[in-house]
Amino acid sequence: MTSRTVAVGIIRNPQHEIFIAQRPEKAHMGGFWEFPGGKVEDGETPLQALTRELHEEAGIDVGQATLLSTGQHNFGDRQMAFYFYLVEQWKGEPCGNEGQPVRWCPQQELDPEDFPPVNAAIIRQLKAST
Numbered sequence: 001m002t003s004r005t006v007a008v009g010i011i012r013n014p015q016h017e018i019f020i021a022q023r024p025e026k027a028h029m030g031g032f033w034e035f036p037g038g039k040v041e042d043g044e045t046p047l048q049a050l051t052r053e054l055h056e057e058a059g060i061d062v063g064q065a066t067l068l069s070t071g072q073h074n075f076g077d078r079q080m081a082f083y084f085y086l087v088e089q090w091k092g093e094p095c096g097n098e099g100q101p102v103r104w105c106p107q108q109e110l111d112p113e114d115f116p117p118v119n120a121a122i123i124r125q126l127k128a129s130t
């Protein structure tokens with residue numbers, strides 16, 4: 001079974017809205033909403049991958065990122081480890097840099113059902129932290 005590490009950015013503004021993007025229909029977990037991010041490449045740390053992915057996908061330069069939690073998910077055909085970072089400082093205006101649908105969602109309105117299964121725990125954690 002293949003095993004990958006994924007770095008994910010929870011981009012949160014001062015109004016406690018979170019920037020989310022919709023995965024392309026044909027991608028793995030297609031159609032679900034996600035926190036921008038992607039796979040850690042050989043030779044990268046998760047934080048380096050986060051910075052690269054948020055530049056590519058959301059058009060921002062990460063200032064500071066705090067590791068909130070990690071998670072593991074067995075998707076049946078693949079095993080993945082996740083690093084969920086909270087990003088509250090960045091340069092630029094987050095956008096769908098790859099043409100993907102994006103929106104700002106109030107933290108308390110995040111619905112785990114809109115996201116891949118591994119996101120449920122971190123969404124619960126965010127909502128509990130107000």
Ligand SMILES: Nc1nc2c([nH]c(=O)n2[C@H]2C[C@H](O)[C@@H](COP(=O)(O)OP(=O)(O)OP(=O)(O)O)O2)c(=O)[nH]1
Nearest residue numbers: 006008028029034035036037038039116117118119
């Ligand atoms: N970015 C992101 N990926 C997630 C989340 N939840 C979740 O299960 N995933 C899964 C979907 C994908 O299988 C994997 C992320 O890989 P990706 O498809 O974004 O990879 P990437 O940006 O490096 O893109 P690519 O080069 O492989 O096309 O993690 C999430 O909240 N954000």
Ligand SMILES: [Mg+2]
Nearest residue numbers: 036037038039
């Ligand atoms: Mg990605």
